[in-house]
Amino acid sequence: MAKILVAIKRVVDYNVRIRLKPDGSGVATEGVKLSINPFDEIALEEALRMRDRGAAEEVIVASIGPAETQQQLRTALAMGADRAVLVQADAGAVVEPLTAARTLLALVEREKPQIVILGKQAIDDDNNQTGQMLAALWDRPQATFASTIELKDDKATVRREVDTGLETLEVDLPAVFTTDLRLNEPRYVKLPDIMKAKKKPLETVTFTDLGVTPKQQVEVSHYEPPPVRQKGVMVKDVAELVGALKKRGLV
Amino acid sequence: MAANKILIVAEHAGGALNPSTAKCVTCARAIEDGEITVAVFATDGSSVAAQAAALQGVTQVLQIDNAANGHPLAAVLAPQIAALADGFTHVFGPSTTFGKDLMPRVAALIDTPQLSDIMAVESAHCFRRPIYAGNAIITVKVPADLKIVATVRTASFEAVADGGAASVEKRDVQVDLPTHTRFVEISAASSDRPDLQTARTVVSGGRALGSADGFRILYSLAEKLGAAVGASRAAVDAGYVPNDMQVGQTGKIISPELYIAVGISGAIQHLTGIKDARTIVAINKDAEAPIFEVADIGLVGDLFALVPELEKQLA
Numbered sequence: 334m335a336k337i338l339v340a341i342k343r344v345v346d347y348n349v350r351i352r353l354k355p356d357g358s359g360v361a362t363e364g365v366k367l368s369i370n371p372f373d374e375i376a377l378e379e380a381l382r383m384r385d386r387g388a389a390e391e392v393i394v395a396s397i398g399p400a401e402t403q404q405q406l407r408t409a410l411a412m413g414a415d416r417a418v419l420v421q422a423d424a425g426a427v428v429e430p431l432t433a434a435r436t437l438l439a440l441v442e443r444e445k446p447q448i449v450i451l452g453k454q455a456i457d458d459d460n461n462q463t464g465q466m467l468a469a470l471w472d473r474p475q476a477t478f479a480s481t482i483e484l485k486d487d488k489a490t491v492r493r494e495v496d497t498g499l500e501t502l503e504v505d506l507p508a509v510f511t512t513d514l515r516l517n518e519p520r521y522v523k524l525p526d527i528m529k530a531k532k533k534p535l536e537t538v539t540f541t542d543l544g545v546t547p548k549q550q551v552e553v554s555h556y557e558p559p560p561v562r563q564k565g566v567m568v569k570d571v572a573e574l575v576g577a578l579k580k581r582g583l584v
Numbered sequence: 585m586a587a588n589k590i591l592i593v594a595e596h597a598g599g600a601l602n603p604s605t606a607k608c609v610t611c612a613r614a615i616e617d618g619e620i621t622v623a624v625f626a627t628d629g630s631s632v633a634a635q636a637a638a639l640q641g642v643t644q645v646l647q648i649d650n651a652a653n654g655h656p657l658a659a660v661l662a663p664q665i666a667a668l669a670d671g672f673t674h675v676f677g678p679s680t681t682f683g684k685d686l687m688p689r690v691a692a693l694i695d696t697p698q699l700s701d702i703m704a705v706e707s708a709h710c711f712r713r714p715i716y717a718g719n720a721i722i723t724v725k726v727p728a729d730l731k732i733v734a735t736v737r738t739a740s741f742e743a744v745a746d747g748g749a750a751s752v753e754k755r756d757v758q759v760d761l762p763t764h765t766r767f768v769e770i771s772a773a774s775s776d777r778p779d780l781q782t783a784r785t786v787v788s789g790g791r792a793l794g795s796a797d798g799f800r801i802l803y804s805l806a807e808k809l810g811a812a813v814g815a816s817r818a819a820v821d822a823g824y825v826p827n828d829m830q831v832g833q834t835g836k837i838i839s840p841e842l843y844i845a846v847g848i849s850g851a852i853q854h855l856t857g858i859k860d861a862r863t864i865v866a867i868n869k870d871a872e873a874p875i876f877e878v879a880d881i882g883l884v885g886d887l888f889a890l891v892p893e894l895e896k897q898l899a
Contacts, residue, residue, distance in 0.1 A: 469692035
């Protein structure tokens with residue numbers, strides 16, 4: 334029976350307003366709430382729904398990160414994943430998308446899933462690369478930015494959110510899907526599920542175990558805040574607004 | 585011979601070159617000692633290739649005609665681009681859904697990292713790009729011996745003007761193409777209004793419009809202004825307008841001369857999409873809305889009264 338592999342990333346919670354370290358060496362993450370990347374949560378929700386419809390029998394959730402990433406994997410297990418794999422990286426290590434894709438490929442070769450689902454991008458680095466890279470290395474179809482996924486036999490029909498509207502693709506399985514916001518609304522975790530999740534298997538492996546050599550090829554030399562827009566003016570009515578627009582030559 | 589040879593993957597549809605390609609050319613021209621080639625993948629790319637050849641700064645256009653290239657499928661295009669990339673130092677695509685889907689697949693086949701959303705060129709191997717929804721800008725450097733694959737943040741670059749006269753060469757790329765991915769259809773919300781990503785003026789609405797019907801006052805104002813119409817994620821999620829109208833971090837990143845935000849509170853992910861607008865006007869009944877922190881001109885009040893009044897006074 335079919336397996337689904339879901340990849341999740343531990344990121345600064347989307348509600349946190351990030352702060353840069355004063356010396357420009359990075360983003361301050363100490364004492365900051367960390368969560369599952371929201372797009373990956375959507376990916377997990379979709380996998381769980383597929384399994385619950387009988388389209389697959391097992392949902393495996395995987396992540397690459399420091400030991401603390403176990404917290405996010407436990408949350409994923411509480412949402413309903415059957416088991417978890419953590420590929421443990423050194424604290425503070427940078428995992429570039431190409432390394433993440435290679436690592437996921439190693440897991441794919443081990444687990445042989447029919448479907449891999451991940452978020453279209455992580456909200457920290459905003460790279461939007463890993464799913465596509467995995468599909469390339471695996472030499473399988475990709476359907477990115479999915480807003481609906483229908484499975485039938487060994488095929489999937491996916492509607493994708495693209496700049497010009499909605500595009501529909503048909504792909505042969507196995508395949509890689511990346512999620513857009515409107516694919517589903519992830520469930521909330523209930524307390525009894527958190528208790529149950531503690532008993533579910535969570536395996537920790539290393540890059541070496543998987544035969545992957547992490548590479549860091551992109552050097553990040555400086556972090557800076559975006560340029561600030563100058564504070565504008567308030568107008569009291571439409572006439573004043575039209576006057577201001579005319580003065581700027583905009584209407 | 586130029587030290588940097590840059591290959592740009594053209595985005596096009598219906599025989600027309602997408603303006604994002606001309607923006608990629610501007611980005612590529614910022615690289616010193618560079619030579620720019622544009623690749624056009626199509627069933628018959630003659631018309632698109634001619635448009636690309638007319639862009640200033642382009643030296644050569646490669647036209648790769650193949651029945652399999654009728655619709656831009658990443659799985660089909662990527663192996664052809666990877667094969668073509670031999671001899672180039674850089675491979676660029678636009679940071680549109682076309683380029684975001686395609687370029688990482690190319691990078692993985694070439695076995696090189698990708699730089700996403702480059703917004704400034706520091707040198708041939710050093711660029712700046714936004715992270716955390718544009719709340720931080722990082723400087724990234726790639727070793728000189730690696731080929732650079734990148735997507736270009738189109739809102740950061742002006743389109744290059746016409747006036748070039750590059751040569752067009754038909755090229756046969758011999759690689760096995762997969763059949764595991766098939767195009768079915770595209771449903772575009774047809775509209776006579778200007779394109780959201782290239783319009784000079786954009787009028788955008790939020791959840792405060794209340795319904796699909798509520799958006800009518802914006803369409804009417806947009807018509808008067810010759811403007812495109814956008815929306816916040818909240819308005820799209822509520823079903824008032826289709827997804828392709830969404831402006832923001834996960835929707836479209838735009839840079840119009842004038843952006844009029846109506847009934848949009850200004851969530852951080854929306855502001856990310858409009859940071860590059862020249863002038864931002866906000867109309868909102870809540871004087872404390874975060875949109876007023878970035879607006880150049882703010883007006884507090886009932887949008888259902890103010891928008892029709894604005895349209896009238898623009899007469």
